[in-house]
Amino acid sequence: GAGVSQSPRYKVAKRGQDVALRCDPISGHVSLFWYQQALGQGPEFLTYFQNEAQLDKSGLPSDRFFAERPEGSVSTLKIQRTQQEDSAVYLCASSLATATNEKLFFGSGTQLSVL
Amino acid sequence: GENVEQHPSTLSVQEGDSAVIKCTYSDSASNYFPWYKQELGKRPQLIIDIRSNVGEKKDQRIAVTLNKTAKHFSLHITETQPEDSAVYFCAAEYSSASKIIFGSGTRLSIRP
Numbered sequence: 001g002a003g004v005s006q007s008p009r010y011k012v013a014k015r016g017q018d019v020a021l022r023c024d025p026i027s028g029h030v031s032l033f034w035y036q037q038a039l040g041q042g043p044e045f046l047t048y049f050q051n052e053a054q055l056d057k058s059g060l061p062s063d064r065f066f067a068e069r070p071e072g073s074v075s076t077l078k079i080q081r082t083q084q085e086d087s088a089v090y091l092c093a094s095s096l097a098t099a100t101n102e103k104l105f106f107g108s109g110t111q112l113s114v115l
Numbered sequence: 116g117e118n119v120e121q122h123p124s125t126l127s128v129q130e131g132d133s134a135v136i137k138c139t140y141s142d143s144a145s146n147y148f149p150w151y152k153q154e155l156g157k158r159p160q161l162i163i164d165i166r167s168n169v170g171e172k173k174d175q176r177i178a179v180t181l182n183k184t185a186k187h188f189s190l191h192i193t194e195t196q197p198e199d200s201a202v203y204f205c206a207a208e209y210s211s212a213s214k215i216i217f218g219s220g221t222r223l224s225i226r227p
Binding site: 004033035040041042043044045048050055056058059091099100101103104106107108109 | 164
């Protein structure tokens with residue numbers, strides 16, 4: 001594909017509802033990151049995958065957040081029992097390299113609003 | 116802990132003047148420092164990066180300087196133009212933890 005693709009672009013959820021956010025990275029990119037960006041803030045690290053292996057999930061705010069990348073390409077970020085504080089833009093980024101010192105290509109993000 | 120501090124949070128400069136954004140980081144083992152530009156409603160895009168084996172890097176009107184001893188790095192934009200208006204984020208790699216940590220951002224406005 002031409003770039004990192006995320007869907008849906010917008011998601012409105014009722015408090016307590018489960019949501020699933022999808023990220024389709026650039027083909028062949030090994031590294032995949034999820035970030036949470038609150039309004040007016042910088043991206044906050046959530047988790048990092050190298051191929052299908054989740055190497056770092058230290059940024060996930062609670063056990064309601066779960067991410068997977070079972071075949072080393074598409075990734076899904078799942079949030080269970082959504083809360084209002086989960087409202088943010090969720091950004092996915094991918095990188096060609098296995099190291100974390102290379103250019104990140106970001107998706108357009110999913111804007112999640114929890115009512 | 117892992118932290119990147121960025122300032123100022125907002126910056127307004129006259130078109131044609133220079134803009135400087137500064138960041139500090141906490142992990143002395145960090146070796147990679149990218150800068151991303153995010154225009155309103157768009158995705159962040161890399162504009163320049165620097166690795167710890169150099170102290171300065173330039174790309175046309177943009178330059179980045181790195182002081183590893185002091186653990187700070189700066190973005191310099193010269194001859195600013197209206198299209199430079201955006202939010203700029205600095206970041207630092209924490210290789211020991213496989214993550215890239217971002218600063219809180221600087222909203223740059225260019226006055227005509």
